[in-house]
Amino acid sequence: MTLKPRLESFELKVLRSLNIRMNLKINEQSNYMYLKKGYDGERLFDKWLETLTNAHLILNDLLLEYNGTVFQIDTLLFYSDKIYHFEVKNYEGDFYIEADRWYALTGKEIKNPLLQLKRTESLLRQLLVKKRFNHTIESYLIFVNPKFHLYQAPLNLPIVFPTQLTRFMEKLKNKHSKLKDSHKKLAKELLSIHKDETPYNRLPEYQYDELEKGLICPLCHSMYTTFKPILVCNSCGEKERYPTAVLRAIEELQTLFPDKKITTSLIYDWCKIIKSKSTIRKTLKKKFKLVGYSKASYFVNHE
Ligand SMILES: [Zn+2]
Known part of the structure; x- marks a missing residue:
């Protein structure tokens, strides 16, 4: 059951509209494309999760805070034995890893998404401990785009590649799960402390008269x-x-x-x-x- 569905962010809605009704600057346009691609990837993964029929709870797009640090979670999937934490990436093209660093095939270094995954998991774990919940968390980077490839990826990384998604979902579908009250309590608690707006947004200035x-x-x-x-x-x-x-x-x-x-x-x-x-x-x-x-x-x- 999805307790918190995924909705388009305010920033994405406004940028889509402005992109049609006025000329956005190049950086504004690429920010729009970036947000759109991320959202499309997340929706694609949501569709996979919608096929689950065993007892589970899903919370999407949480914005939480621990000790003054705000962090965002794409998807939390609650099962009785553990909570899965998913960070969804819609990367496209060829990438490689070298000495823990991530590069596009052109040689341009990109942000290591595993660091982001670990950081978010650590903040989430500390938050749960503070709230006196001691559920096991298992985190995965989910790559949804079939046009993505990662060279030289070590075998033990917490990553699900597009070609592995079907098998990963089979594993989830076969889980025997019986949710306890503590899971529902935790899900409700997280919903109650979810922050609605991102603390920053990079919207361009716009006036009614200049829009088409x-x-x-x-x-x-x-x-x-x-x-x-x-x-x-x-x-x-x-x-x-x-x-x-x-x-x-x-x-x-x-x-x-x-x-x-x-x-x-x-x-x-x-x-x-x-x-x-x-x-x-x-x-x-x-x-x-x-x-x-x-x-x-x-x-x-x-x-
Ligand atoms: Zn049309």
Whole structure:
């Protein structure tokens, strides 16, 4: 059972939206690609874990703190005998290890992900001891991308390579597990001390006026060019009914500008291709509650 599902981070949501609606600088764009790739890799691994049917608990994306150090955990999988801690990597291409250092095949050194794994495990263990839980933790680096290869990897590393994932999952599936109250208690405890936002983010500055307006295809992220009750994407052929696209656009607007009041005029401007304000108003009325009167009225989420 997944107690804490994985959601896109605020930073990833905003960067995706800005990448479509304005020109990002090269470093902002590569930060977006980096976050997106990481998230896609984690989702891929989630899909593997969703096939588990024995008694387990899953907590995704935890941001915890021990002694002033904030650390992030991709996945914790609770079984009765131990807790698995997974750090998921979506690396692509050829890499090699030499004297405990990791390099891309070009010779460029990269951060040793095993050090990060050990550091996180150590912080997690200390945190559990402090909370008086003494469960065994077993940590693994999970490489999910089939286009990844690591040369000269010693045999005893806590790594699961893409070609080993099927067998690793078989091992997990065959476990006899009966969760105890202490596991549920620990999972709840970790959820209660989970911190919501990363203490830093590297978002670019943006203003409403400089963003391109319009409705976005959910599959390929192109803008829809013409309005019809059933919108059709010119790039990928995706079709959807317009209210779905409008509501998604509103959600995006609320993420980008949480302080803006949702009015018919604002959404009319934001969606751009819908030329009728009454169509916008009708869609808004179905989903939101109207407050205030005439020109000063705006829409709020239902409680
Ligand atoms: Zn499309």
